[in-house]
Amino acid sequence: MLDIKMIRTDGEKVKERIRKREMNLDSIVDEILDIDKKRRELTGEVESKKAEQNADSKKIPQLKKAGEDTAPLMERMKALSAEIKEGDAKLAELEEKQKDLLLSLPNLPDEDVCAGGKEQNQPIRYFKEQPKFDYEPKNHVELCEGLGMIDYQRGAKIAGAGSWLYRGWGSRLEWALLNFFVNEHIKDGYEFILPPHMLGYECGYVAGQFPKFGDEVYWIENPTSSDRKFMLPTAETALVNIHRDEILSEEDLPRKYIAYTPCYRREAGSYRAEERGMIRGHQFNxxxxxxYTTEDQSDAAFEELVGKAERLVQELGLHYRLSKLAAxxxxxxxxRTYDIEVWIPSMGIYKEVSSASNARDYQARRGNVKYRGADKKLHLAHTLNASGLATSRVIPAIVEQYQNDDGSVTVPEVLRPYLGIDRIEKQR
Structure with missing residues (x-):
C-alpha cells in the first residue's frame, strides 16, 4: 500500500510513476486526495465537538453545586453526542473508501525503472554462449519421455492439463535440485522454513495479491464451517507474513529466510506451443x-538476492541472461524486478527461472511490519524476494542444454554427488 502522506505531498509525481506501468489511475489518485481532504476536515470538526463535549461535562457538577439549571447544557450535550456519532460514522465510511482506493494502486516503480511493458525490458548480461549441436537436438518433452523421467499423459489423466508425474531419474533430478538449492542457501546464512500451504486471506492481502488478484489462486472452503483458505501461489506469500504486526529490532535486520514449497497457480494450463511440457503448470516446486531489511539495507539486499539466484544457474552451467524489467x-x-532467464534451445527463447524483486515498504505497510531504529523511532521494514530457484523450467533447460546425440543427458557436475551418476540414460 502506498503512503497517503506521499500522495498528499506530491500527487502528480505519484500519477506520473504509475503511468510508467502503462496504467492511468489519475482519477483514482484524485479521488483519494478528495476523500483525504474531506476526512481531515471532518476529523477536525468531530474532534472539536468532542473537546466541547468534554468541557461541558466538566461544567455540569459545577452548575449543580451552584444550584443552577443544567437542562440546557444537558440538551446541548445530547445534541453534540448525536452529531459526534454521525461524524464518526461518516469518518469510518470515508476511511474505508480511502483504504479500498489505496489498495487499488500498485507500488511505484523505482526512478531508474524504464516505462512501458515487457518489450522495454533490458538485458543486463549473459552467462556462457548458447549451446550449439552438430546433430538435430530434441526438445525437453521428447527427452524426458524417452528417458522415463516425466510422464505427461498419466499426469494429465489424474490431475488434468498442466500437470505431470516425475518418475525415476526425473524424480531424483528434481529432488537433487531442491536439495542443492536449499543447501546453498543455508551455507549463506538463510533460515530454512517449511510453511503451511493453505493460508488465510490476510497473507494474500499483505503480499499484495488480494483483493485485486483473488481469482488467480485456488480457494479451499470447509463445508462444515466458515473457514476459507487459499493454496499459496509462492512461498513469498507466507514468508512476508512471518513478522506481520510485529516490531523488530534494527540490530536483528536483515532477516533472511528460504522456504521450499510446491506453488499452486490457476493461471496455468496454456496450450501454446512455447509452454508445452513443464514450462507452465498448475503446480510446480x-x-x-x-x-526483511531496513531502508538503508534494501538496495544491497536486492543485489545479494540477484547474485545468489545467478550463482545457482551458473553452478548448473546453464546459459542464461539477466534482464531488468520495465515498470x-x-x-x-x-x-523493481530482475529476471534470470534460461535458454530453452528447442523454443529459441529465454524463460524465467527466478524473479528478484524489491517491494520497498509496500508490503510492510499492509502487514504493519516495523522496526525500532537507532533513533528509537518506529520505521516500516522493507521486504524483498527472489526465486532460488523454480525447478519446472530448470529441468527443461538442463535436459536440452546437456543433451547428447544418443538421447542421453549429461548431469551437471554440481548435481552428481546428489544423483551418484554423471549421465541419465534410457533404462533397458
Whole structure:
C-alpha cells in the first residue's frame, strides 16, 4: 500500500510513476486526495465537538453545586453526542473508501525503472554462449519421455492439463535440485522454513495479491464451517507474513529466510506451443528467498538476492541472461524486478527461472511490519524476494542444454554427488 502522506505531498509525481506501468489511475489518485481532504476536515470538526463535549461535562457538577439549571447544557450535550456519532460514522465510511482506493494502486516503480511493458525490458548480461549441436537436438518433452523421467499423459489423466508425474531419474533430478538449492542457501546464512500451504486471506492481502488478484489462486472452503483458505501461489506469500504486526529490532535486520514449497497457480494450463511440457503448470516446486531489511539495507539486499539466484544457474552451467524489467512488467507489489532467464534451445527463447524483486515498504505497510531504529523511532521494514530457484523450467533447460546425440543427458557436475551418476540414460 502506498503512503497517503506521499500522495498528499506530491500527487502528480505519484500519477506520473504509475503511468510508467502503462496504467492511468489519475482519477483514482484524485479521488483519494478528495476523500483525504474531506476526512481531515471532518476529523477536525468531530474532534472539536468532542473537546466541547468534554468541557461541558466538566461544567455540569459545577452548575449543580451552584444550584443552577443544567437542562440546557444537558440538551446541548445530547445534541453534540448525536452529531459526534454521525461524524464518526461518516469518518469510518470515508476511511474505508480511502483504504479500498489505496489498495487499488500498485507500488511505484523505482526512478531508474524504464516505462512501458515487457518489450522495454533490458538485458543486463549473459552467462556462457548458447549451446550449439552438430546433430538435430530434441526438445525437453521428447527427452524426458524417452528417458522415463516425466510422464505427461498419466499426469494429465489424474490431475488434468498442466500437470505431470516425475518418475525415476526425473524424480531424483528434481529432488537433487531442491536439495542443492536449499543447501546453498543455508551455507549463506538463510533460515530454512517449511510453511503451511493453505493460508488465510490476510497473507494474500499483505503480499499484495488480494483483493485485486483473488481469482488467480485456488480457494479451499470447509463445508462444515466458515473457514476459507487459499493454496499459496509462492512461498513469498507466507514468508512476508512471518513478522506481520510485529516490531523488530534494527540490530536483528536483515532477516533472511528460504522456504521450499510446491506453488499452486490457476493461471496455468496454456496450450501454446512455447509452454508445452513443464514450462507452465498448475503446480510446480520452488525454493524462495525473502529478506526483511531496513531502508538503508534494501538496495544491497536486492543485489545479494540477484547474485545468489545467478550463482545457482551458473553452478548448473546453464546459459542464461539477466534482464531488468520495465515498470509495466513488474508485478503489482514490486518497485523493481530482475529476471534470470534460461535458454530453452528447442523454443529459441529465454524463460524465467527466478524473479528478484524489491517491494520497498509496500508490503510492510499492509502487514504493519516495523522496526525500532537507532533513533528509537518506529520505521516500516522493507521486504524483498527472489526465486532460488523454480525447478519446472530448470529441468527443461538442463535436459536440452546437456543433451547428447544418443538421447542421453549429461548431469551437471554440481548435481552428481546428489544423483551418484554423471549421465541419465534410457533404462533397458
Amino acid at each position: 520452488k525454493v524462495e528467498m525473502v529478506q 509495466g512488467d513488474c508485478s503489482f507489489s514490486m518497485a
